Amino acid sequence: MAFKSLFALATLATSMTLTNAALTRRVACPDGKNTATNEACCALFPIVEDMQQNLFDGGECGEEVHESLRLVFHDAISIGAAGGGGADGSIITFVDTETNYHANLGTDDIANKQAGLIAKHNITAGDFIQLAGAVGTSNCPGAPRLDFFLGRPTATAAAPDGLVPEPFDSVDKILARFAEAGGFSPAEVVALLASHSIAAADHVDPTIPGTPFDSTPGTFDTQFFVETQLKGTLFPGTANNQGEVQSPLAGEIRLQSDADLARDSRTACEWQSFVNNQSKMQNAFKAAMLKLSLLGNDQSTMVDCSEVIPVPATFTKAATFPAGLSINDVDQACTETPFPTLSTDPGPVTSVAPVPGS
Numbered sequence: 466m467a468f469k470s471l472f473a474l475a476t477l478a479t480s481m482t483l484t485n486a487a488l489t490r491r492v493a494c495p496d497g498k499n500t501a502t503n504e505a506c507c508a509l510f511p512i513v514e515d516m517q518q519n520l521f522d523g524g525e526c527g528e529e530v531h532e533s534l535r536l537v538f539h540d541a542i543s544i545g546a547a548g549g550g551g552a553d554g555s556i557i558t559f560v561d562t563e564t565n566y567h568a569n570l571g572t573d574d575i576a577n578k579q580a581g582l583i584a585k586h587n588i589t590a591g592d593f594i595q596l597a598g599a600v601g602t603s604n605c606p607g608a609p610r611l612d613f614f615l616g617r618p619t620a621t622a623a624a625p626d627g628l629v630p631e632p633f634d635s636v637d638k639i640l641a642r643f644a645e646a647g648g649f650s651p652a653e654v655v656a657l658l659a660s661h662s663i664a665a666a667d668h669v670d671p672t673i674p675g676t677p678f679d680s681t682p683g684t685f686d687t688q689f690f691v692e693t694q695l696k697g698t699l700f701p702g703t704a705n706n707q708g709e710v711q712s713p714l715a716g717e718i719r720l721q722s723d724a725d726l727a728r729d730s731r732t733a734c735e736w737q738s739f740v741n742n743q744s745k746m747q748n749a750f751k752a753a754m755l756k757l758s759l760l761g762n763d764q765s766t767m768v769d770c771s772e773v774i775p776v777p778a779t780f781t782k783a784a785t786f787p788a789g790l791s792i793n794d795v796d797q798a799c800t801e802t803p804f805p806t807l808s809t810d811p812g813p814v815t816s817v818a819p820v821p822g823s
């Protein structure tokens with residue numbers, strides 16, 4: 466009896482080892498250079514290379530990366546209550562229709578650049594948009610390594626207008642839209658907005674193109690969550706009609722939607738929880754981005770090609786208050802926990818520089 470169960474255990478252990486080996490076995494790609502766990506992913510390596518060289522200026526976390534991440538959102542969130550659309554590439558396939566929608570102002574530039582690369586490769590627009598978002602984000606120090614699933618068919622229709630949130634929408638409207646589009650919780654909406662850590666606006670206030678949402682638009686850090694919580698000199702109530710409210714930092718722009726989400730009782734504590742918690746922000750963003758990237762698709766029919774996404778550089782600097790500011794400048798909104806203790810950047814008060822190339 467005892468011998469028999471020992472034997473059973475040994476057999477179990479052997480079969481587990483075999484299963485693990487099968488899961489991690491890699492095949493050599495036809496290019497003779499790369500290996501992949503799934504051969505279908507091999508075709509992506511030259512596309513990633515082309516993107517890095519010819520879309521992202523050799524692997525930078527700059528304007529085209531920011532725009533590509535925004536394009537991920539605008540393509541995917543355009544899914545109606547009844548389904549149809551989603552992350553299907555329709556913003557490129559039907560570029561002349563969708564990039565004329567008000568919420569999509571400015572996306573034509575990156576949509577057309579991406580279309581030029583798509584034409585050179587065997588990949589659908591829907592897959593390319595998500596791949597570019599994940600590869601581009603990996604160029605930003607501090608970012609999580611996002612997942613990428615392959616297999617979105619070509620879109621057959623343009624998404625209707627009115628599905629992409631605008632910065633002048635109320636928190637009620639924004640949360641309802643995310644819930645309708647993909648069952649996103651308020652916490653997941655906050656997580657997705659970590660994207661605004663590597664972002665700038667060209668069209669919210671066209672007089673100041675390239676104005677970032679935080680002081681470090683080239684780094685996927687938590688400064689965005691610190692800086693949106695600072696008292697704005699003109700907050701609340703002075704938004705221009707395009708959803709711009711003033712940040713206390715010169716050279717920085719704040720969206721009314723970000724200001725409101727940082728202060729609403731449904732989202733304020735989650736917002737504050739990302740301050741100086743890089744790993745929490747990374748994990749929550751990665752999970753919510755996977756969900757966003759799959760909207761309108763059936764994950765079980767797709768191939769996990771996350772292995773083609775480069776590993777981002779780590780970022781370990783603690784979050785800080787910008788020079789001249791302190792806890793006294795925080796507009797405390799979370800009533801459950803105090804704002805984290807942060808040090809203040811040394812030196813004189815400086816202005817945030819615009820993102821080049823905007």
Ligand code: HEM
Nearest residue numbers: 531532534535538630631632657660664665666667668669
């Ligand atoms: C409440 C929801 C959101 C609203 C109202 C919103 C609104 C905006 C606006 C108005 C801009 C500036 C566009 C311009 O003037 O050039 C912007 C930029 C951006 N957004 Fe959002 N956004 C939201 C959510 C998201 C999400 C979920 C993502 C990605 C996951 C995202 C990624 C970005 C990025 C990366 C940029 C920077 C683009 C650039 O620098 O060129 N946004 N967003």
Ligand SMILES: *[C@@H]1O[C@H](CO)[C@@H](O)[C@H](O)[C@H]1NC(C)=O
Nearest residue numbers: 505508586587588589615616
């Ligand atoms: C293009 O990609 C699809 C799916 O990824 C594949 O089935 C097909 O064989 C590819 N075509 C060529 C010409 O490589």
Ligand SMILES: *[C@@H]1O[C@H](CO)[C@@H](O)[C@H](O)[C@H]1NC(C)=O
Nearest residue numbers: 738741742743744745746805
């Ligand atoms: C960061 O977030 C994680 C996950 O929610 C939590 O367990 C941890 O305590 C947080 N760390 C700090 C320093 O707040």
